[in-house]
Amino acid sequence: MPLVTSKELLLDAQKQGYAVGAFNANNLECIKAVIEAAEEERAPVILQISQGAIKYAGLRMATTMVKTIADEASVPVVLHLDHGTSFLQNVQCLHVGFTSLMYDGSAEPLDTNIETSAKIVEIAHAVGLPVEAELGKIPKIEDYVDAKQADELRAKPASEQVSELRKIAGASVEKLMADPSQAEHFVKSTGIDFLAAAVGSIHGMWADIWPLRRDRIEELRNATNLPLVCHGSSGVIRTRADAEAKGIELAPNECTLEEAVKIGICKVNVATAVSMAFLKGAWEAWQTRRTEKDMRKILLPGLQSAKELIRGYMRLFGSSGRVAGSAAVAASEVKHAE
Numbered sequence: 001m002p003l004v005t006s007k008e009l010l011l012d013a014q015k016q017g018y019a020v021g022a023f024n025a026n027n028l029e030c031i032k033a034v035i036e037a038a039e040e041e042r043a044p045v046i047l048q049i050s051q052g053a054i055k056y057a058g059l060r061m062a063t064t065m066v067k068t069i070a071d072e073a074s075v076p077v078v079l080h081l082d083h084g085t086s087f088l089q090n091v092q093c094l095h096v097g098f099t100s101l102m103y104d105g106s107a108e109p110l111d112t113n114i115e116t117s118a119k120i121v122e123i124a125h126a127v128g129l130p131v132e133a134e135l136g137k138i139p140k141i142e143d144y145v146d147a148k149q150a151d152e153l154r155a156k157p158a159s160e161q162v163s164e165l166r167k168i169a170g171a172s173v174e175k176l177m178a179d180p181s182q183a184e185h186f187v188k189s190t191g192i193d194f195l196a197a198a199v200g201s202i203h204g205m206w207a208d209i210w211p212l213r214r215d216r217i218e219e220l221r222n223a224t225n226l227p228l229v230c231h232g233s234s235g236v237i238r239t240r241a242d243a244e245a246k247g248i249e250l251a252p253n254e255c256t257l258e259e260a261v262k263i264g265i266c267k268v269n270v271a272t273a274v275s276m277a278f279l280k281g282a283w284e285a286w287q288t289r290r291t292e293k294d295m296r297k298i299l300l301p302g303l304q305s306a307k308e309l310i311r312g313y314m315r316l317f318g319s320s321g322r323v324a325g326s327a328a329v330a331a332s333e334v335k336h337a338e
């Protein structure tokens with residue numbers, strides 16, 4: 001079916017208390033993994049293209065891949081700009097057929113963020129497209145640890161990783177969080193449709209261990225009444241049971257991804273975890289078939305591994321089963337010609 005806008009999906013998610021997964025479209029195999037999981041799970045889905053993906057594939061190629069696959073999909077698919085950092089970038093994406101935009105003005109002073117967000121909203125709404133904008137700043141893990149420190153941390157038990165990260169990054173993450181007292185003004189003066197609020201997550205984490213801030217999510221939801229977007233979700237601890245199994249203690253004002261969806265997160269962005277699942281699947285296949293000459297036979301297990309991770313997220317978000325119909329046969333399960 002043709003691409004749909006994110007507005008209809010996220011308003012339904014907000015009303016019904018679930019979230020739509022937004023997965024990054026970094027290459028053909030990842031796009032296929034997302035669509036196959038969505039079709040099998042009967043879940044609406046968002047494929048998003050970041051600045052990095054635009055650099056990697058080129059805007060036209062990345063757009064065409066998503067549009068072509070979405071056209072043949074039996075579930076609603078959104079093509080969303082992820083972290084567009086300029087007015088120009090948003091206009092270019094609108095022009096080539098994106099059905100959802102994002103302006104990330106988190107590096108700008110608040111006034112500039114508001115001014116540019118409002119300009120983008122004006123042109124996007126003129127053609128019926130919704131806009132997400134960022135309040136506060138969602139940091140990335142590289143802001144706190146370099147590659148060597150990250151490797152050392154990753155070798156430790158999850159509970160130790162969290163307590164060390166709390167010491168290294170906790171105060172800074174807290175300081176960067178969206179201020180609920182600015183949220184109403186931000187939303188009213190920009191006219192945005194969804195709020196990407198910094199609520200304690202960190203972009204690019206290697207494992208799902210880190211909590212979100214329940215109090216901030218509730219305050220921002222109450223102040224704006226908009227669907228909220230969780231960025232940096234790969235690193236967020238998924239459930240209470242996971243936290244217990246990993247020995248991670250949550251403070252009373254913290255919550256898991258599953259709980260965050262229940263209190264107002266309607267779009268969950270996952271990128272790093274999908275990339276890592278893909279690499280793991282492909283790496284394991286390569287380890288057992290070192291003489292393989294056909295790259296597709298190594299890439300396909302990567303796709304399958306990413307798909308299973310995405311399926312798990314769709315179930316966690318409650319987006320599975322929201323679309324009528326039965327699962328189509330996944331293209332990746334059809335053996336390609338030798």
Ligand code: G3H
Pocket residue numbers: 082083202203204205230231232233234235269270271272273
């Ligand atoms: O905008 C994209 C996301 O926030 C993805 O973050 O790579 O930490 O899952 P992640």
Ligand code: ZN
Pocket residue numbers: 083138203231232269
């Ligand atoms: Zn993000």
